[in-house]
Amino acid sequence: MIPVQLSKTIDAKKAKPGEEVDAEVTEDLKADNGEIIVPKNTKIVGKVTEAQARNKEQKESQVGIAFDHAVMKSGDEVALPMSIQAIIAPSYFSGGSGNSSAPASQPSSSPSAGGMTPGSNGRAPMGAPQAGNPSAPAREDSEANAGSSAHQPITGKTQGVLGMQNVNLSAASKDTQGSVVTSDKNNVKLEGGTLMLLRVNQ
Secondary structure, eight states: OEEEEESOOOETTTTOOTEEEEEOOOOOOOOTSSSSSOOOOOOEEEEEEEEOOOOOOOOEEEEEEEEEEEOTSSSSSSEEEEEEEEEEEGGTTTTTTSSOOOOOOEEEEEEEEOTTTTSOOSSTTSSSSSSTTOOOSSOOOHHHHHHHHTTTTTTTOOOEEOOOOTOEEEOOHHHHHHHEEEEESSSSSSSSTOOEEEEHHH
């Protein structure tokens, strides 16, 4: 599980398929032996796979995003196909607009590398057993998370969309296409600084 922060805004009205998407890792990811696998501030790169603004003919706005590699500080690129497990709005932590109305834990108390070891499939929540723990259902929505989990600390088990109303997250039809963010009320817009939890695909 890799916690990252978007470097720039992704707007369904402006985004185009093939456009690069950049994010930065927010904290060191370590193996069980303490070895750092992915250092903090490592650049994670992906692309927009699809973009559709909401209009009279198109009732649903959507943006597809596929992260596929990391750029290490040495400049080396490491293939790392990932899907988005959770999206957390910047306002979620300050109790601003969106679903949150009270301060929540900052990202610093959130994801660490937990039980993820090199070569693992990355599908189990951080710190959880790797075996016998299938990944959660692909589709999550903000309304499902707006209740009991709305103000809980962000962990490796956090899923779906937090702090954004009427925004849904689902897996793309093909694993290679990453994840799809949709809204049937507004145009999808992910502000720079938005936190994402990325799950490394097998």
